[in-house]
Amino acid sequence: MYPIDLSGKTGIIFGVANQRSIAWHIAQALDKAGARLAIVYQNERLGEMVAKLAPLLRDPLLLQCDVTQEEQVEAAFRTVKEKFGKLSVLVHSIAFARREDLGGEFLQTPLEGFRLALEVSAYSLLPLVRHAVPLMEPEGGSIVTMTFQAAERAFPGYNIMGTAKAALGHEVRQLAAELGPKSIRVNAISAGPLDTLAARGIPHFLDMKHAYTERAPLRRNITHEEVAKAALFLCSDLASGVTGAVLPVDAGYGIMGI
Numbered sequence: 001m002y003p004i005d006l007s008g009k010t011g012i013i014f015g016v017a018n019q020r021s022i023a024w025h026i027a028q029a030l031d032k033a034g035a036r037l038a039i040v041y042q043n044e045r046l047g048e049m050v051a052k053l054a055p056l057l058r059d060p061l062l063l064q065c066d067v068t069q070e071e072q073v074e075a076a077f078r079t080v081k082e083k084f085g086k087l088s089v090l091v092h093s094i095a096f097a098r099r100e101d102l103g104g105e106f107l108q109t110p111l112e113g114f115r116l117a118l119e120v121s122a123y124s125l126l127p128l129v130r131h132a133v134p135l136m137e138p139e140g141g142s143i144v145t146m147t148f149q150a151a152e153r154a155f156p157g158y159n160i161m162g163t164a165k166a167a168l169g170h171e172v173r174q175l176a177a178e179l180g181p182k183s184i185r186v187n188a189i190s191a192g193p194l195d196t197l198a199a200r201g202i203p204h205f206l207d208m209k210h211a212y213t214e215r216a217p218l219r220r221n222i223t224h225e226e227v228a229k230a231a232l233f234l235c236s237d238l239a240s241g242v243t244g245a246v247l248p249v250d251a252g253y254g255i256m257g258i
C-alpha cells in the first residue's frame with residue numbers, strides 16, 4: 001500500500017497487453033491507491049490475457065479499443081461516462097512501429113511506416129484526450145503518457161520510434177498549456193528499458209539494458225514498479241503543481257555524458 005489516496009477517483013488506462021505491460025503495473029498501483037479503473041486492451045486476443053489479470057484488481061471495467069479506430073475510442077469513453085460519470089485520470093501507454101522500420105537505416109524509413117508509428121504512438125494521445133477532457137471537467141484531472149530518452153538523443157535502431165516520442169513530448173507541452181486553465185495536468189514519464197512485448201521489437205534492447213546497469217548513477221536498471229510509483233505520484237494531488245513535464249524514471253542514466 002502506498003501513502004497516496006485516490007479513493008473516489010476514476011481512471012482509464014490504455015495499453016495493457018500482458019503482466020509485463022507498464023500500463024498493467026500503473027493499473028495495479030492506482031487500484032491499490034483506491035481509484036476505480038477502466039482497463040483498455042487493443043484487440044480480442046489481448047483481451048483474453050487481460051481477462052485473466054483483471055481479478056487482481058477491484059472490479060475493473062474492461063474495454064477493447066484500437067486507438068486508430070475513432071468509433072472504438074468514442075465507444076470506450078461512452079462506456080466510461082455511463083459507468084463512472086466522470087474521469088480523473090487518463091494513462092496513455094501505447095506505441096507501435098513495424099518491425100522493418102526499427103533497426104536498419106533510419107534514412108530509409110518509408111512514409112507508410114513513418115505514418116503508422118506516428119499515428120499509433122503520438123497522434124493517438126489527441127483523440128483520447130479529446131474524449132477525456134469533458135469527463136474531467138470541471139474538477140480537473142491528470143493525464144500521463146510514456147516516453148523514452150530517444151526523444152532527445154539518437155539511439156541507433158530505435159529509429160522512427162524516437163521521432164514518434166519527440167512528437168509525443170511536444171504534445172505533452174502543447175496540451176499542458178492548453179488544458180492548464182481547466183486544471184487538467186499533462187505529463188510524461190521517460191522510463192528506462194523494461195522487458196515488455198513492445199521492447200522485444202527494439203534492436204539493441206539488451207545493449208541498452210546493459211548500458212543502464214553499468215553507467216546509470218544508481219548502477220542498476222529500473223523496475224516496472226518504479227515507473228508505476230512515479231505515475232501514481234503524477235496522478236495524485238502530490239503533483240498538483242506539475243504539468244508539461246517529462247519525468248525521467250531511468251536510474252539517472254539521462255544525466256550522464258558518457
Ligand SMILES: NC(=O)c1ccc[n+]([C@@H]2O[C@H](COP(=O)([O-])OP(=O)(O)OC[C@H]3O[C@@H](n4cnc5c(N)ncnc54)[C@H](O)[C@@H]3O)[C@@H](O)[C@H]2O)c1
Nearest residue numbers: 015016017021022042066067094095146193194196197198
Ligand atoms: N518497455 C520499455 O523499455 C519502455 C521504455 C520507455 C517507454 N516505453 C513506452 O511505454 C509504453 C508502453 O509500452 P510497454 O513497454 O509497456 O509495452 P507493451 O507492449 O506492454 O505495451 C504497448 C501497448 O500498446 C498497445 N497498442 C499498440 N497499438 C495499439 C493500437 N492501435 N490501439 C490500442 N493499443 C495499441 C499494445 O496493445 C500494448 O498494450 C509505450 O509507449 C512504450 O514506448 C517503454
